[in-house]
Amino acid sequence: MRIGLYGGSFNPAHLGHRHVTLAALRRLGLDRVWWLVSPGNPLKSRSALPSVAERCAQAREIARHPRIAVTGIEAALGVRFTVQTLRFLTRRCPGVHFVWIMGADSLGTFHRWKGFAEIARLVPIAVIDRPGFTMTPLSARAARRLADARVPEAAAPTLALRSPPAWMFLHGPRSTLSSTQIRARMGARMPRPRPARLQSGRDTANFT
Numbered sequence: 001m002r003i004g005l006y007g008g009s010f011n012p013a014h015l016g017h018r019h020v021t022l023a024a025l026r027r028l029g030l031d032r033v034w035w036l037v038s039p040g041n042p043l044k045s046r047s048a049l050p051s052v053a054e055r056c057a058q059a060r061e062i063a064r065h066p067r068i069a070v071t072g073i074e075a076a077l078g079v080r081f082t083v084q085t086l087r088f089l090t091r092r093c094p095g096v097h098f099v100w101i102m103g104a105d106s107l108g109t110f111h112r113w114k115g116f117a118e119i120a121r122l123v124p125i126a127v128i129d130r131p132g133f134t135m136t137p138l139s140a141r142a143a144r145r146l147a148d149a150r151v152p153e154a155a156a157p158t159l160a161l162r163s164p165p166a167w168m169f170l171h172g173p174r175s176t177l178s179s180t181q182i183r184a185r186m187g188a189r190m191p192r193p194r195p196a197r198l199q200s201g202r203d204t205a206n207f208t
Helices: 015-028 052-063 073-077 082-092 116-122 141-145 153-161 179-189
Strands: 002-008 032-037 068-071 097-103 125-128 167-170
Touching: 002 015, 002 082, 015 032, 015 052, 015 097, 015 125, 015 153, 015 167, 032 052, 032 073, 052 068, 073 082, 082 097, 082 116, 097 153, 116 141, 153 167
Parallel strands: 002 032, 002 097, 032 068, 097 125, 125 167
Antiparallel strands: none
């Protein structure tokens, strides 16, 4: 089988994730895509991060596709880094052709991921274009390091079967949705706390 691995915090999952996934299924000729809901991104704050179970449940509501599976396997395995997950999956499923899927924004920080060079040696990588990041492959440090392994976009249907390191940048319709922006909008809609004030009589001070 050809299986795409799409990892992230999914906080929250949204239709942009689904858009990227459907593009990968179609362009790369994948049989399935697994959404790997992580315990938390080591490069980002985990404050106020909902539980893996909550995020998986919400992601399944968004995915709603027979070829998209949502899993919290990384929490079950007790791993923190993508390279650990890939080591496990490639050993456990030697007959499966895995492809790592990431947005172009992630390519910009890929060189900071633990074991990024090993990740590139373990599985082929598909980078999906995102608004504002179309030029990322020309400037990203990881892209420069892996320049010799870049595969022409026209060969997308063959990527899953290629021996890593192999990666490509896929252009196409882009979604402007962002988990960060969604969280910001959700926060803006929450009731503002009233200012602290002292009240006389039986009323107590309001410090909410």
